[in-house]
Amino acid sequence: MADVKICGLKDPAHVAAAVEAGARYLGFVFFDRSPRSVTPEEAAALVAHVPVGVASVGLFVDPDDELLRRVLEVVPLDVIQLHGKESPDRVAEIKALTGLPVMKAVGIREASDLAQLTDYGLVADMLLVDAKAAEGAALPGGNGLAFDWQLLVGRRFLRPWMLAGGLTPENVAEAVRLTGARVVDVSSGVESAPGVKDVARIGAFVRALQN
Numbered sequence: 001m002a003d004v005k006i007c008g009l010k011d012p013a014h015v016a017a018a019v020e021a022g023a024r025y026l027g028f029v030f031f032d033r034s035p036r037s038v039t040p041e042e043a044a045a046l047v048a049h050v051p052v053g054v055a056s057v058g059l060f061v062d063p064d065d066e067l068l069r070r071v072l073e074v075v076p077l078d079v080i081q082l083h084g085k086e087s088p089d090r091v092a093e094i095k096a097l098t099g100l101p102v103m104k105a106v107g108i109r110e111a112s113d114l115a116q117l118t119d120y121g122l123v124a125d126m127l128l129v130d131a132k133a134a135e136g137a138a139l140p141g142g143n144g145l146a147f148d149w150q151l152l153v154g155r156r157f158l159r160p161w162m163l164a165g166g167l168t169p170e171n172v173a174e175a176v177r178l179t180g181a182r183v184v185d186v187s188s189g190v191e192s193a194p195g196v197k198d199v200a201r202i203g204a205f206v207r208a209l210q211n
């Protein structure tokens with residue numbers, strides 16, 4: 001079964017539901033403009049309930065050093081997820097600054113976008129293969145937008161990778177079958193409204209991968 005990351009958690013009950021369902025990665029968003037955004041203090045309280053063996057991932061969008069320091073002072077994150085326009089050099093810098101594994105999100109819409117996975121694979125520890133947000137979208141991710149999974153058929157990457165973008169309990173099994181993803185990441189597909197996770201959909205998402 002593919003491992004699961006549930007992203008954009010804000011509520012202790014949803015952290016518990018994700019852990020109970022079997023998620024191996026939990027994502028906490030540090031981006032003010034997101035409906036899923038948490039403060040460092042809120043995230044610290046949530047991460048306190050995360051058991052050993054489940055990784056806490058901090059999601060940032062073009063963070064400056066000050067934000068990274070402020071969050072890491074209070075939140076014991078295991079992985080940094082970069083979801084902005086960070087260059088490969090900036091990814092390497094953040095890895096050195098934080099001492100943590102860094103996962104770089106790369107937005108895919110067409111075949112030519114795949115080249116970036118090679119560029120970032122040289123510096124990041126993990127890759128998040130996500131849908132490219134529409135021009136002018138308010139958020140660079142978490143939009144419930146899928147891309148053409150056929151683009152990944154037969155591809156290999158330099159680093160471990162997660163598949164993201166528009167995954168739902170209804171389509172995730174097919175996405176894994178086509179792409180061979182070993183880890184899948186979901187946010188809006190397990191919500192009842194933007195920023196509001198749904199316990200039943202979290203359970204259904206994980207169960208969909210068990211059949």
Ligand SMILES: O=C(O)c1ccccc1NCC(=O)[C@H](O)[C@H](O)COP(=O)(O)O
Binds near residue numbers: 083145
């Ligand atoms: O979730 C957000 O609000 C968000 C804000 C800014 C950058 C990224 C964001 N989310 C990324 C994710 O939650 C996922 O890693 C990925 O994009 C999948 O999201 P979804 O299509 O909603 O499942």
